[in-house]
Amino acid sequence: MVDVLHHTRRASGTGPRLTRLRPLQGFLLPLGLALGWELVVAAGWNSGRLLPPPSVVWDTLSDLWAQGDLVHHAQATLVRVGLGFVAGVAAGTVLGAVTGYSRTASRLPDPSLQALRAIPSIAWVPLFILWFGIFETPKIALIAVGVFFPVYLGVMDAIRGVDRKIVEAAASFGCPA
Template identity: 70%
Template sequence: MSRAPSRLSRYARPLLGLALPLTLALGWELAVWLGWSNGRLVPPPSRVFATIVELARSGELTRHIAATLYRVGLGFVLGVVAGTLLGAIAGYWSLARRLLDPTIQALRAIPSIAWVPLFILWLGIFETSKIALIAVGVFFPVYLGVMGAILSVDRKIVEVGRIFRLSGPAMIRRILLPAVLPAYVVSLRVGLGLGWMFVVAAEFMGASEGLGYLLIDGQQLGKPAQIVAAIVIFAILGKLTDWLIEIATVPLLRWQDAFGRERGGA
């Protein structure tokens, strides 16, 4: 008897997250329908939905989404690999941290748009510069998350590993890796979010396709519905990819006896 309500609540929780955006959308649709606003600058959801359907029927939407997903996906992988390696080195080796970290922290403060002219000059205006810019955005939170997680590992746990005479690889596999994983997953999600933000700046670099291109095209042609449609698709894709990371990492974190897990299962 208790399994049915728990299963129902498990499916109801994701739907609860849709309550706020749907309420806001219906409220604005009603406001335009009642004539409280003409909906010219901020189009109602029905007009935005019609724009998305029109773009989908013409095949443009698939092409733009595919281009953006390719850039974000490849930039995310490159940024994660570089951030994980350098973050692990800086966290585990104090000399490397003293050498690398000040420079990386200074570079982290540079706005994303400031990299654009430099990457265009170095890598050209095509895909390589766009992917490099996204990788830079992903790199910094992953690097900081990995390094900070290693530095925050409880010293007592490490001492226990030394007492049991664990080798270096065994120490990493059995102690450091489980201790770092929760913070690492968070840094991946933050890095992915920044990757979606940086792709907009990347697609401002002379792109002829992509959701960022849709934003610019809507601005230049005075199509607010197209601009809002691109923003909505960005939000949906960003949430879906974040959810995929969350789902993929659940088996790695089942050992956690955390407060949030208990509250989520209530």
Template identity: 65%
Template structure:
């Protein structure tokens, strides 16, 4: 039997091996099992008197705080302010990181001139930028967005630069065999080769954007989930602090899911082991 016949016979009832299996709803819901179990255990521990819920309130108290903030509209106001800052900072940081990453990854001269400085700046803690940005840009939105953009920039820059430098030489040689021009080589060979790493870098940058927005909103913000954190600290309200943390987690997960959904079509050509598991 020919190799083609063997492959066809192997398909059988399984269908096209390149077609990803649909995700089972049970597996998606299983991700909620651990936090739900931990929340129930803590609620039981506090209600039964085995634990003190003053500094770590039980889920029922945190839920009541979230409901109160949502009913008053305060939660949506803070969440909207945080999302706007993250979106603006992410757009600026991702664009700059992609551009400079592509330049330093593709041009050895630019890599030698620019990369050492950027690697040194990458080691600076986020909080160290706060007084400088306030001095340069003031205490309002510009300084906050700039700080978030810095957080997003570095993982995107590193991901793009490393992806370009790590392109397999064999696929470039294939493009040359087919006599592709520079533009065709970039569009049909180089761009698809770096897309997976670029999208992973964007997801890393988005996660850091949500981390940096906390530092950004601590510096004089009058609204935002970071401001809600500080407000809970000053008022001695751990339930407010935990409610803000949970809101950060939910918004971050939703934003990451949206980014994955938007970028999934550009990776539809991939035939990875993940799709077969």
């Protein structure tokens, strides 16, 4: 039996060597695109001003690391993303649970939230700058909005998708319905 499996794997091209290389296959496309873009800029077909080639990005990252600025900027970004993520998940979970649990309670916020969901994220930027100023708050709010809608819809749909028989069975064991 083992011999048959061994020959089947060899015939299909998934031998031990290729199996070990499989995780690296996902890097082929991005590396190929980066190399291609580097060659396009080096050949002079594009200036690389709007989208710099990987060598310029690497040099800039190296300079920022050498000056000690890269860690500072990475920490600031992680704080913004973390705060925005927590705020968006918290609000999305609470509103998603309320609107998913009660169809009556969902009649008020859900239509407005569905309308707001159609607004592209980039359209929020000027409003957030006007409302919150130009410092950290608009950046955090934009991340929170980006996180809110998928969480809200996921929680609402998950709660609405629970089979009523399961809820009735839990209630018969004394769980609140």
